[in-house]
Amino acid sequence: MDEDVLETYVRSLMKSAEYLGKAVNYIELKSLIRRFMEFNPGADPRVIDWVGVWDPTLTYSEQVASFQQNYPGFRWREAEEITEEAFEQMKRRKVEEVFEAVKELDEESLRELLELIKRELGEVEVIQEITPAPTILQETPIPTITLEVLAKYPVFPETREFFETFEMEEVDDYAEAAKKRVLEALQRGEKGVLPREDPIEDLLTFILARVLCIATKEPWLLKRWALAEAARMERYLHVEAKELKELVLKTVLNIEAVDDRRLSDEFSYKVHLAEYLRLIRELSGPEWRLVNRMVHRGYVHLTEAEVVRLFRQLVYQRFSSTENVPKVSIKQLPPKLQEAAEDIMRELVNLRSSYAYETVVEHAEDWPPCMEAIRARVAEASHKELFSFAAFLINRRYSTEQILAILSERPDFNEKIARYQVEHIAGLRGSRTKYRPPSCQTMKSLGLCVEDGRLCPKWIKNPLEYRKELKERQKPKQPTQTPP
Amino acid sequence: MEGSRSIPASSPSLSVRQALQAEQERRLRFVRSVFARYYRSDQPPPIEVTEPERREFAYWEFGKQVMTRHLSFQSVGELMKKLAEVVPLHAYRSSAYFRYPAAPMEEKGWEGADLVFDIDADHLDLTCVQEHQYRVCPVHGLAEVLEGKCAECGSDLIEVEWVCERCIEGARAELVKLLNVLMDDFGIPESEIEVGFSGNRGFHVVVYSDALRQLDQMARREIVMYLTCEGIDPSILGLPWKGRKTKGLRRPSLEDPGWRGRIVRAVARHLVRSGEMAGWLEDPDWSAAKPSYWRELISKAIAEEKVRIDPVVTQDVHRLVRLPWSLNGKTGLAAARIPLDRVEDFDPFEEAVVLKGPPVKVRVLFSPKFKLGGEEFDALEGPVEVRMPVAAAVYLMLKGLATLSRG
Numbered sequence: 001m002d003e004d005v006l007e008t009y010v011r012s013l014m015k016s017a018e019y020l021g022k023a024v025n026y027i028e029l030k031s032l033i034r035r036f037m038e039f040n041p042g043a044d045p046r047v048i049d050w051v052g053v054w055d056p057t058l059t060y061s062e063q064v065a066s067f068q069q070n071y072p073g074f075r076w077r078e079a080e081e082i083t084e085e086a087f088e089q090m091k092r093r094k095v096e097e098v099f100e101a102v103k104e105l106d107e108e109s110l111r112e113l114l115e116l117i118k119r120e121l122g123e124v125e126v127i128q129e130i131t132p133a134p135t136i137l138q139e140t141p142i143p144t145i146t147l148e149v150l151a152k153y154p155v156f157p158e159t160r161e162f163f164e165t166f167e168m169e170e171v172d173d174y175a176e177a178a179k180k181r182v183l184e185a186l187q188r189g190e191k192g193v194l195p196r197e198d199p200i201e202d203l204l205t206f207i208l209a210r211v212l213c214i215a216t217k218e219p220w221l222l223k224r225w226a227l228a229e230a231a232r233m234e235r236y237l238h239v240e241a242k243e244l245k246e247l248v249l250k251t252v253l254n255i256e257a258v259d260d261r262r263l264s265d266e267f268s269y270k271v272h273l274a275e276y277l278r279l280i281r282e283l284s285g286p287e288w289r290l291v292n293r294m295v296h297r298g299y300v301h302l303t304e305a306e307v308v309r310l311f312r313q314l315v316y317q318r319f320s321s322t323e324n325v326p327k328v329s330i331k332q333l334p335p336k337l338q339e340a341a342e343d344i345m346r347e348l349v350n351l352r353s354s355y356a357y358e359t360v361v362e363h364a365e366d367w368p369p370c371m372e373a374i375r376a377r378v379a380e381a382s383h384k385e386l387f388s389f390a391a392f393l394i395n396r397r398y399s400t401e402q403i404l405a406i407l408s409e410r411p412d413f414n415e416k417i418a419r420y421q422v423e424h425i426a427g428l429r430g431s432r433t434k435y436r437p438p439s440c441q442t443m444k445s446l447g448l449c450v451e452d453g454r455l456c457p458k459w460i461k462n463p464l465e466y467r468k469e470l471k472e473r474q475k476p477k478q479p480t481q482t483p484p
Numbered sequence: 485m486e487g488s489r490s491i492p493a494s495s496p497s498l499s500v501r502q503a504l505q506a507e508q509e510r511r512l513r514f515v516r517s518v519f520a521r522y523y524r525s526d527q528p529p530p531i532e533v534t535e536p537e538r539r540e541f542a543y544w545e546f547g548k549q550v551m552t553r554h555l556s557f558q559s560v561g562e563l564m565k566k567l568a569e570v571v572p573l574h575a576y577r578s579s580a581y582f583r584y585p586a587a588p589m590e591e592k593g594w595e596g597a598d599l600v601f602d603i604d605a606d607h608l609d610l611t612c613v614q615e616h617q618y619r620v621c622p623v624h625g626l627a628e629v630l631e632g633k634c635a636e637c638g639s640d641l642i643e644v645e646w647v648c649e650r651c652i653e654g655a656r657a658e659l660v661k662l663l664n665v666l667m668d669d670f671g672i673p674e675s676e677i678e679v680g681f682s683g684n685r686g687f688h689v690v691v692y693s694d695a696l697r698q699l700d701q702m703a704r705r706e707i708v709m710y711l712t713c714e715g716i717d718p719s720i721l722g723l724p725w726k727g728r729k730t731k732g733l734r735r736p737s738l739e740d741p742g743w744r745g746r747i748v749r750a751v752a753r754h755l756v757r758s759g760e761m762a763g764w765l766e767d768p769d770w771s772a773a774k775p776s777y778w779r780e781l782i783s784k785a786i787a788e789e790k791v792r793i794d795p796v797v798t799q800d801v802h803r804l805v806r807l808p809w810s811l812n813g814k815t816g817l818a819a820a821r822i823p824l825d826r827v828e829d830f831d832p833f834e835e836a837v838v839l840k841g842p843p844v845k846v847r848v849l850f851s852p853k854f855k856l857g858g859e860e861f862d863a864l865e866g867p868v869e870v871r872m873p874v875a876a877a878v879y880l881m882l883k884g885l886a887t888l889s890r891g
Contacts, residue, residue, distance in 0.1 A: 002732065004731070004732065260741070262739055262741065263741070266722075273695075273696070274695045274696055274698070274703075277699060277703035277706055278703065280706075281702060286715065287717075289706065290706040290707065290709065290710045291706075291709045291713060291714065291743065292717050292720040292721060294741060295743075296668070296671075296741035297669075297671035297741075298670055298672070298695075299671065444795075447701055447705035447708075447799045449796075451589075451802065452800060
């Protein structure tokens with residue numbers, strides 16, 4: 001990435017930060033990215049979720065530490081200088097350790113060890129002559145799915161097999177750790193769940209956290225948790241070894257290698273149009289719009305970093321979906337898990353009351369079908385939909401608190417940002433313009449109009465003009481449709 | 485009555501209105517009888533619908549203000565029987581597949597929908613549309629004004645939606661662009677594409693693809709944006725655009741797929757036409773000119789290449805689509821199916837003319853020169869009585885330009 005491209009990239013990041021209402025310091029961000037590129041030559045800075053992880057309350061060095069914590073696979077700092085003395089000390093300590101261990105060996109093992117040491121010291125060259133490197137025969141190794149791999153990417157069918165070897169009662173001791181994982185997800189959201197050390201605990205708490213979220217029957221919680229887990233997996237995957245990365249991606253996504261010469265130098269993968277459109281449902285950036293993609297013969301072409309981003313979307317969609325989920329209720333869980341689930345519920349109630357929103361009095365019967373529809377899918381709604389919806393509510397004199405209460409159903413809800421945006425639309429900030437929802441015409445062109453306006457009185461030009469009484473009065477008239 | 489003479493010609497007298505009403509009813513009865521001959525013929529129209537048992541059907545009847553909806557048929561044969569019985573003014577099938585097609589909308593159980601595209605000459609900003617904007621008085625013929633009432637009798641003027649060959653050519657150009665994107669970019673095989681004439685001034689394209697059938701409204705919105713270039717950002721596609729320097733950009737290639745290639749080809753065409761930057765084609769490089777130069781050419785290229793479809797139709801997952809080979813009640817022409825290899829030379833004023841019967845005597849209010857069913861008709865400044873082939877007579881009557889002669 002040369003200076004020009006970096007400049008453009010940082011500016012686009014600043015734009016999306018602004019869009020999210022996040023205060024990001026331009027100079028700091030740019031120097032952080034420069035630092036990243038310097039320490040990780042060859043790595044693409046686009047794999048880092050700069051804006052997502054950025055925390056405006058931190059100092060620059062804390063910021064670096066936070067990125068290091070979130071992306072431990074990359075180098076973020078100069079390695080500490082080691083003095084000769086310290087090196088000697090470390091060596092001596094290692095030798096002592098080995099010596100202690102050797103004391104415990106029996107005679108046969110000692111003899112074996114001696115052989116090994118001899119070979120290591122003197123006969124290295126001979127060994128190399130006898131067995132020349134079999135480079136020609138070597139195929140790309142198929143990575144084995146170890147427990148560590150499963151713990152990092154619990155997307156393989158083996159996850160289920162692993163869990164099925166346990167009885168629910170056996171895993172009850174992991175309830176506390178699973179609860180921690182859910183609460184961490186609740187708190188960190190898009191920043192992702194932090195890495196765990198023990199793979200068995202990692203994998204079990206992942207599965208149990210999901211069980212807990214499902215058992216609480218709080219769709220928002222399940223979504224928020226899925227968001228954090230998907231972000232975690234994405235981060236691992238960006239820095240994963242090539243073979244394993246490919247295996248994970250191909251297990252989850254229907255991707256193919258690009259064979260067209262005209263495209264293969266820019267893009268590594270392609271995905272079918274229909275699958276692409278499903279994956280980008282929640283992505284709002286212009287770079288994801290189909291019109292800005294290279295589309296050829298039914299396939300959308302993607303760089304590896306982009307495929308990894310879509311992997312995150314798919315993982316999110318899969319783990320946040322309540323379809324085909326086993327029906328579990330809190331009462332069916334073993335005692336410690338039950339307790340954990342109840343703790344989580346309490347925490348959720350606390351969190352919600354800490355928002356201190358007014359109870360919402362929704363007069364949804366007075367809402368036009370388009371607004372009802374956005375209300376119904378508020379958790380998945382796009383930026384444009386939310387804008388229209390918030391503008392509608394503001395103009396119908398709902399308070400900021402009431403609107404925030406509805407918006408808090410979103411898994412990526414961030415109170416500070418949401419409040420800023422709502423107040424912006426209400427004209428309390430920035431340009432001081434109070435916005436109206438888009439006209440019916442615009443709603444139509446945005447694809448947000450329901451049934452082409454057939455359910456509304458003919459004369460309304462803006463969703464705001466819709467009132468239930470008026471619709472009732474119109475009812476005797478038959479619905480009309482312009483034939484195509 | 486003395487007083488009635490002083491009433492200005494702003495509202496026609498009761499007797500005139502009654503006469504007009506009676507005439508219209510007579511006219512519709514006549515057109516219906518001609519339509520009936522088509523639907524009840526020994527050689528019935530080749531109407532084809534895939535998976536009819538999973539679709540909803542609907543029609544408008546002559547003289548009724550309401551569309552009859554939520555009909556379900558187990559076979560095309562059953563549907564044909566109904567058409568012969570009802571003789572509709574317009575007939576439709578749903579693009580959507582339902583579990584219970586006859587249930588009310590909320591209970592139908594949506595199971596996917598074909599991808600539908602509508603190209604209408606009226607939405608293409610063609611210059612000819614202004615040239616054939618007519619208003620006629622049902623009594624006095626062509627009116628001078630484009631608004632209000634007839635200056636002579638106060639009757640409401642009828643707005644005529646005339647269609648000329650340039651309209652059809654304009655729509656055809658968009659159709660060809662659409663088909664190219666569907667096949668080259670979206671990779672849809674020819675066997676899954678159905679092209680049809682709308683029966684008036686445009687074309688319909690239906691894509692029967694298992695892979696795309698499940699797309700929801702938002703996904704279809706992406707497809708609309710792709711075709712119409714809405715939200716396109718050429719800099720993301722690696723083209724010189726705002727905030728992007730030409731240095732370090734990929735060399736332009738005429739062979740590139742997708743919008744990038746399409747834009748580069750259109751830019752190259754402009755350069756060839758204008759004679760500017762000779763030699764660029766042999767060694768194409770964006771750094772050969774300033775970014776602002778390219779920006780202008782790229783804007784032009786996009787305006788030329790974007791496909792002007794009706795966005796609402798494609799986004800709607802509950803759309804009703806005209807039945808292929810049914811009659812269009814605005815013209816009496818058939819919604820003819822067009823084989824893909826005939827798209828370039830299909831002549832709707834020839835091949836969509838299916839109405840048969842002895843010539844009819846009509847009273848033409850006004851008519852521009854037109855061609856229909858292999859015959860040419862001179863412009864007429866009426867009202868004037870003439871004898872015409874039945875298809876031409878029905879065409880003018882449904883456009884509001886002729887009435888049935890009393891003789």
